[in-house]
Amino acid sequence: MISVAGLGKTFQSKSETVHAIRDVSFEVAAGEIVTLLGPSGCGKTTTLRCVAGLEKPTAGSIFINDRPVVDSKHDVFVPPHKRNLGMVFQSYAIWPHMNVLENVAYALEGRGMSKADMRAEAMRALDTVQMAHLSDRPAPRLSGGQQQRVAIARALVGRPQALLFDEPLSNLDAKLRMEMRKELRRLQLQIGLTSIYVTHDQSEALAISDWIILMKDGQIVERGRPVDIYCRPKKVFTAQFLGATNLFPGTLVALDGQRARVQGPHGDLIGVLSDPELRIGAPVQVSVRPEAIRMASSLGGTGQADANQIAGRLELAVFAGNAVEADVRVGEAKVLCLLDHDADLKADRDVVLTFAAEDTLVLANE
Amino acid sequence: MSVAEAPGRAEPREAAASRLSRKIDWRVFAFVTLLLVLLYQVAIPFLMIVWTSLKTVRPGEPDFITLTFSLSNYVRAFSSSSFWTAAWNTLLFAGASTVVSFVLGAFIAWVVERTNTPLARFIGTMMVARIIVPGILITVSWILLASPNIGILNLVARDLFGVRNFFNIYSFGGMVWVHSIEMVPLTYLLLSASFQSMDPRLEEASTMVGANNWRTFRRIAMPLAMPAIGAALLLLFVTTIETFEVPLLMGGRARFRVFTTEIFQTTSRTPVDWGLSSTYSVALLALSILLLVIYFRLLRHGESYQTITGKDFRPRRIDLGRWRYFTCALSLLLVFIITGVPLLVMIYASLLPNWQAPGIETFKSMTFANYDSLFSTPAVLMPMLNSTLVGIGTATIVVLIVAMISYFVHKTQFRGRRMLDYLAFAPIAIPSVILGATFLWFYLILPVPIIGTLTIIGLAYLTKYMPFALRFVSNSMMQIHRELDEAAQVAGVPWHRNFFKVMLPLLKPGLLAAWFWVMVHAYRELTVALMLARSQNRTAAVLILDYWEQGSFLKLSAFGVIMFLALLVIVVLSNMLGKRYGVREQY
Ligand SMILES: Nc1ncnc2c1ncn2[C@@H]1O[C@H](COP(=O)(O)OP(=O)(O)OP(=O)(O)O)[C@@H](O)[C@H]1O
Numbered sequence A: 001m002i003s004v005a006g007l008g009k010t011f012q013s014k015s016e017t018v019h020a021i022r023d024v025s026f027e028v029a030a031g032e033i034v035t036l037l038g039p040s041g042c043g044k045t046t047t048l049r050c051v052a053g054l055e056k057p058t059a060g061s062i063f064i065n066d067r068p069v070v071d072s073k074h075d076v077f078v079p080p081h082k083r084n085l086g087m088v089f090q091s092y093a094i095w096p097h098m099n100v101l102e103n104v105a106y107a108l109e110g111r112g113m114s115k116a117d118m119r120a121e122a123m124r125a126l127d128t129v130q131m132a133h134l135s136d137r138p139a140p141r142l143s144g145g146q147q148q149r150v151a152i153a154r155a156l157v158g159r160p161q162a163l164l165f166d167e168p169l170s171n172l173d174a175k176l177r178m179e180m181r182k183e184l185r186r187l188q189l190q191i192g193l194t195s196i197y198v199t200h201d202q203s204e205a206l207a208i209s210d211w212i213i214l215m216k217d218g219q220i221v222e223r224g225r226p227v228d229i230y231c232r233p234k235k236v237f238t239a240q241f242l243g244a245t246n247l248f249p250g251t252l253v254a255l256d257g258q259r260a261r262v263q264g265p266h267g268d269l270i271g272v273l274s275d276p277e278l279r280i281g282a283p284v285q286v287s288v289r290p291e292a293i294r295m296a297s298s299l300g301g302t303g304q305a306d307a308n309q310i311a312g313r314l315e316l317a318v319f320a321g322n323a324v325e326a327d328v329r330v331g332e333a334k335v336l337c338l339l340d341h342d343a344d345l346k347a348d349r350d351v352v353l354t355f356a357a358e359d360t361l362v363l364a365n366e
Numbered sequence B: 001m002s003v004a005e006a007p008g009r010a011e012p013r014e015a016a017a018s019r020l021s022r023k024i025d026w027r028v029f030a031f032v033t034l035l036l037v038l039l040y041q042v043a044i045p046f047l048m049i050v051w052t053s054l055k056t057v058r059p060g061e062p063d064f065i066t067l068t069f070s071l072s073n074y075v076r077a078f079s080s081s082s083f084w085t086a087a088w089n090t091l092l093f094a095g096a097s098t099v100v101s102f103v104l105g106a107f108i109a110w111v112v113e114r115t116n117t118p119l120a121r122f123i124g125t126m127m128v129a130r131i132i133v134p135g136i137l138i139t140v141s142w143i144l145l146a147s148p149n150i151g152i153l154n155l156v157a158r159d160l161f162g163v164r165n166f167f168n169i170y171s172f173g174g175m176v177w178v179h180s181i182e183m184v185p186l187t188y189l190l191l192s193a194s195f196q197s198m199d200p201r202l203e204e205a206s207t208m209v210g211a212n213n214w215r216t217f218r219r220i221a222m223p224l225a226m227p228a229i230g231a232a233l234l235l236l237f238v239t240t241i242e243t244f245e246v247p248l249l250m251g252g253r254a255r256f257r258v259f260t261t262e263i264f265q266t267t268s269r270t271p272v273d274w275g276l277s278s279t280y281s282v283a284l285l286a287l288s289i290l291l292l293v294i295y296f297r298l299l300r301h302g303e304s305y306q307t308i309t310g311k312d313f314r315p316r317r318i319d320l321g322r323w324r325y326f327t328c329a330l331s332l333l334l335v336f337i338i339t340g341v342p343l344l345v346m347i348y349a350s351l352l353p354n355w356q357a358p359g360i361e362t363f364k365s366m367t368f369a370n371y372d373s374l375f376s377t378p379a380v381l382m383p384m385l386n387s388t389l390v391g392i393g394t395a396t397i398v399v400l401i402v403a404m405i406s407y408f409v410h411k412t413q414f415r416g417r418r419m420l421d422y423l424a425f426a427p428i429a430i431p432s433v434i435l436g437a438t439f440l441w442f443y444l445i446l447p448v449p450i451i452g453t454l455t456i457i458g459l460a461y462l463t464k465y466m467p468f469a470l471r472f473v474s475n476s477m478m479q480i481h482r483e484l485d486e487a488a489q490v491a492g493v494p495w496h497r498n499f500f501k502v503m504l505p506l507l508k509p510g511l512l513a514a515w516f517w518v519m520v521h522a523y524r525e526l527t528v529a530l531m532l533a534r535s536q537n538r539t540a541a542v543l544i545l546d547y548w549e550q551g552s553f554l555k556l557s558a559f560g561v562i563m564f565l566a567l568l569v570i571v572v573l574s575n576m577l578g579k580r581y582g583v584r585e586q587y
């Protein structure tokens, strides 16, 4: 549906040359929502704006429904107003000199529709986002959440081929953000619109997407379904960016199918090999999510043959509502654990950390 | 709490209370003084004009201060055709100048702020730098350039093509041209600020819903810019109806009289026609008040558009492609005409032994004789010194007063603090000719012998420049959190200490910008200084006018160059001083 290949964009200014994105390629299937995720400045907005046509890429091509909208080799460039896409800006960009209805109806101008039809269509779009009752309100008097809804209605009303979202929730407060996140997902499933969604918030990305594309320094690091990319990341960066994780360095010493044995300063650890390219002797990182770790007060039988055990010292444990967060010092490193909330909070004692091999990932060292 | 402890505890509290009361006294004292000073300064011009226009005797006569009024001056003015000619001319001149300077200024502001034209920064800086060239020099230089018979352009045209008097600057078109050229930097400043604050996302959003560039411009960009554009147009219009230099120097030969020249003529010829002059003034004042009311309406309307601003604000510059070299060349040409031409003409003329068109012979004959003769005339020194004193003195006092005003308005809860704001801002409606005339009349009545001194000029300038300085300072005052002041109050720091040690240093950028602005404008001001000029308090701009009337253009040019250089030195020196004390100015 949307296909991006080899996209690159360089910003040239007097003092420097910024390679905002380099060799970005991905596909968005019809009806799916694909999220571009990454830290600030990694080039998400630039990628999205290239798809929108607001930015002219310096390399690569973009096809929408098999029609080339950008092809830098053949000098094809379709201007944004001819691409028939809907876009929701981070600042919403609601026109302050129009009221709610006018903001939405403006999107239908120039299509030869009658005023009455435009009005009716706009009201229908406002209805979808539950804003019909405020259609007469002047735009400057809307709350953040209301502006956001108007921006979505405006993007939807022209029946675009695809919707583009640039951090649409980042201007809202935490609670509203959670609500709108679900509502956006519901709306997207209901209308079935192909969408590209940009965010730097990993939990938002996990909740809303069919696919996640993780970016860093202008390049794609990894892509996958939310569950896969969270539970079985292939890169250390992915493991770190999507939620907290503990990393132990080491060397790959043995392989048994998917199981890998890693030797390091923390003793031998067994885990799942995430990258089939890895060979014995390669430097690796072992990643364990905090919630996968159990804590006991002494070494002992775990009942599982391939469970990992590390001895350490509990430095601090704090109650965090749904869990107990514990900092455990293991040699030089500090390990973060999320324990059941009935765990013993007494600090300054020797403990043993246990985690199953299937919860342990062996990642290539970067 | 034990009984024994209580007295020991009560003592510091009492001390704090007495400290508190002392501090509040100081603030009240300062507030009341400020209010009285403002009332005095601002009431004079308004009261004097209306009062005089209702009187048949002149200020200074015993009957002037009695309560007998008559409307005969109005009858006389309204029934004379010259009143209506002046009114019509004023509007015509203002309308035409507004349009021309708006088109030029808007073009440059657009090029600098919204396109990828090369050298945009330089073009912008040169525009702003123009404000240190005195207005009268600009007028004179264009006259030297394009007046019939002696204008350089006419001489060149005669020598090259044999046409005589191709240009005539003494015409309506010439007046509009010179005044517009002078106002372009102001237009640029007014518009570039609003071009910068326009959110490019609003236009992009329109593109995304399928609108082409033309529709986006017509339905989104234009309506959004309308309040700012309207406000700029009004301000240019008001500035033109109050302007004096161009109508004074060119209006006579062009037979084109406007209100300001009429007011000047009726007050400067003997016998002075006070009644008529003040009636003209009332008309002019009423017009500018009306326009300014609309202006502030528009500004407020514009602010309501700016309540929505985004986080991902990133200015968008239009890629002009190859056209950017064209826009660059055109803007540089305009900058040259606006900033370069007056200076070059002045320098050229100042080096001539006698007036002639440029040529190889001319360049060979150039000398510094004009400068020599200037430096050997002691009478020249005095006006220079006067301008410097008035510039620096006015700027310093205005900035201090304005800092206090904006402190009371924005950081305290005094009842009547808004009054300070309005009073300090009201003089923006008073044209300079009227300001000068009313101060003169007022001190003719009042038995305070300051007529003919720098003090009277300084007092008039105080009224004239307060509104502008207040804008600069209020903006930075609003950015200082009220808690900073409150913290000092709670800590028991006396108010005046806090004001000088905390507030003023925090305000430095705004204060410095205001100081520069007032200093430069007071230094080069002509109109007020001319109305109040006697032999001892003539300023540099007044001396230039004298030279003009004597016909000594070459000396005038040499003096103009020196005046410009002196101002440049003051600006650079005070800039260095400011930097030295840790101030990085904003403008
Ligand atoms: N117009 C521009 N000129 C120069 N550099 C730019 C421009 N636009 C973006 N960049 C640079 O390109 C890089 C990517 O920017 P981009 O806006 O795409 O980041 P982002 O991933 O959207 O970040 P954020 O999460 O902060 O919005 C950044 O380093 C940015 O500074």
Ligand SMILES: [Mg+2]
Residues within 6 Å of the ligand: A044, A045, A046, A167, B312
């Ligand atoms: Mg972004």
